[in-house]
Amino acid sequence: METKTKYCLCCDEDVPYNVVIRNERRELTCTFCGFTLDVENLWEEKKSKSKTYALLAEDSPFTRKLLKGVIQKKAIATEVIDASNGLEFVSAYTKLMNENILPLFVILDLNMPIMDGLTAARTIRALEEQKGIPKVPIVFFSSIKADDSLRKQMQLLAPANYINKGTSSEPEKLAHRIEVLLNFIVQKYSKEV
Numbered sequence: 001m002e003t004k005t006k007y008c009l010c011c012d013e014d015v016p017y018n019v020v021i022r023n024e025r026r027e028l029t030c031t032f033c034g035f036t037l038d039v040e041n042l043w044e045e046k047k048s049k050s051k052t053y054a055l056l057a058e059d060s061p062f063t064r065k066l067l068k069g070v071i072q073k074k075a076i077a078t079e080v081i082d083a084s085n086g087l088e089f090v091s092a093y094t095k096l097m098n099e100n101i102l103p104l105f106v107i108l109d110l111n112m113p114i115m116d117g118l119t120a121a122r123t124i125r126a127l128e129e130q131k132g133i134p135k136v137p138i139v140f141f142s143s144i145k146a147d148d149s150l151r152k153q154m155q156l157l158a159p160a161n162y163i164n165k166g167t168s169s170e171p172e173k174l175a176h177r178i179e180v181l182l183n184f185i186v187q188k189y190s191k192e193v
Contacts, residue, residue, distance in 0.1 A: 010035040021187050052077045053096060056107040057089035057120060058141070063165075063178075067107060067141075070178055076185060077104050086115025090123050093136075097127060103136050105185055110142035110150075117142065121157045139185060141165060 005014040008030040016031045028038040054077035058064040061084070068080045081096070081103075083089040089108070096103060106124070108117035115123075121138050128135050138160040144150070146162045154160040163184060 006037045008033065008035055008037060024183065051079055053079045053081065053101055053103040054105055054107070055081050055083070055089060055092055055096070055103050057083045057086055057112060057117065058107070058109045059084050059112045060109075063109075066178055070182055074182055076182060085112045086117060086120030086123075088114075089120050090115065090127075093124050094127060097131060097133065102133065105137045105139060107139050107141050110140055110144050118153055118157075121153075121160065125157055135159060137161075139163060 003016045006017050006028060007013070008015045008017075010033045011030060017028045017037055018031055020027045020029060024041065026040045027036055029036055054071055056064065056067050056071075058067060064082050064084065068082050071077055071080050081092045083092055086108070089106075093103070093106070108121060110117040112120075117140060121140075124138075125135065135158075138157060140150075140154070140160065140162045142162075143165040145164070150162065154162060161184070163180065
């Protein structure tokens, strides 16, 4: 495995580096002396060179619109496909899969009409296994508390994570939770520098 290097002003040579994420910034630091080699603000909008996809399933039109808007504003994905229930979500995922497109991640609400989030997640995992394609990261975003049963399901559906929506009905608090969710996605699933 080839070690990535960058020029360090203090060491005056190309050096291996560490990636540290803190305060909504990704910092590259010299492995030898700790000098900061580069800093990227994660909250700044990025211009994507190619199309990237994200899928989300949420039965609340307000939350769905908010999620979609923030994902596009932060340029986490260039295309966001949204669905109001698990069945629409599975259909959209299948369509992308048949076009040989893998989304960067999916966001699933647990409680939805027609097909809930866990059933939708199990369905896409079966489709991925059948086609022999990599598993897309799943982020469950719901107001249901994560109990032992849900944790076991997430282990079976890995890579999968859970973030609680919170119980407040105030739009500002939901918007804050969505910011937390998207910062988590950027840190967890963005490709290393």
